[in-house]
Amino acid sequence: MARGTAKWEDLAGQLLRDIEAGAHPVLTQLPKVRELRAQGWSADAVRDAYRHLTALGYITVTHGVGHFVRDRTVVSVHRSNHGPAADEAMLEPWATDTAEQGLDGRMILIDLFAGEAPASVADMLQLTPDDYSVVRLTQHAVVVTPSAAASDQGEAASGPDSALSEETVLQIQEAWYPAHIARRAGLDVEGNLEGGTLRALTAAGLVGSATERFRYRLATQDERQTLQLPDGGYVLYIERLLVDPDGNVAEFQRVTAVPDRTEVVYKDLQLVRQ
Template identity: 30%
Template sequence: MAGRGYRELAEELRCRIDAGEFAGDRKLPSIEQLMDEYGAARQTIRSAIGVLADEGTVVPVRKVGTLIRNRTPVQVPLSRYGQVIAPGNTKGPWETATAAQGLDGNMQFVSVERVHADRQTAALLNLANGDELVHRVRQALIHPDDVVQIQQAWYPLAIAEAAGLDRNDKVIGGVYGALTAAGHRPETASETVGARAPTAAEASQLRIGGRVVVLTLERVTHDAGGQPLEVLRAVAPADRLKLSYDNLPLGGP
């Protein structure tokens, strides 16, 4: 095996990972172990791991080792919204969708703050540039710490206060249930999906390499009277998320 280049070594390790050889520990052998096994220099091993990290196959974690990245896709159907509109649920849309697939999903609260609307967000919420909003940040995880989505959401201040979305904690049962309980029942949701390379901060939070494309989602939610209730923007690795737009109406009136 001696004399292999780092790209050949990366291919060999990729094949072994895909075959499930390291499924037990969910991480590669140490650099020293790989050096002994392949008779390769430390830099060759490091470069091979770098290739795998950049493509999103592994995640080097300091003082832990090189972890095998979970690439199991999570299917998230549009119908997840309708299932959680009624108040009193204990699971939000993400938790409902993951539970249906036998996954232990959790929406983790990160932060909440009052901000002034930028021009783009103000226009989507039918507000004036600079109006006060509530900005919430959260992460969609698979237990215990596998971050699959980063979500940011903005709400008109009065609506957020009425629904308790300005509080510094998680919204149990999801935002839609909280909005409904406050008299602002969501009626329509329009989503726009795109794709791009991740920023350095996104790659770090999602534990992906720079070559893993991320999906970007922007959702605008309105009530029955057409009032905008929420602007949500989410980012997720394209190899982890499957957005399913189920049972859409087709044809004319």
């Protein structure tokens, strides 16, 4: 033990070296508390070491089960894949971004809501007081990660339905549309849209330009649970306001993303006014 260090720091350092050396592959479970206590570590040292590695983003906790090595692969989100100029043959933008990086990404529809918008959303959509009717789509952007056991057993053991793989939610996407816009673009029906919502809006002639705002903020309790973030964790928060060619608001979107696994890339920005 290095002079002046607490025992939990020694244990955390040992576990971290093992993780980085590949002794504990992604998604594998780390030794249980009782196993480490049998090796001479105190319960307090184990608890503090695991808490420290969780805060650093190296491990996640499944309560009642144990601690697991976290996948820390960064996903590049190319905004050029998310606009009307995207190739019609392309997959949905998230699937396109992840496939380009050799990852298995999917969009999962969580909820489709049709009803009255909250006042704050109605203001963003510039709805009139006599008609707050909207459609809201809530989706999760996930990456399917095969475990070490799945890799050992080959492709037959992998896939989203396999116990040897894990769907990790990297983004929570919530998009609001005026009801007449949703009907025109076909966004008011159940099921994932082929090519994504932007392709549907583009096909309906509803895409003009967009304004995006980025910031970091503390995650809410629900966001921490969904995105598997530690207590006190932050999220990358994005708001996008999309308007049609006439300047009418067609979409208000909120994206909440895991910050250390998200890289936002803008390509071919036009910096000189034409």
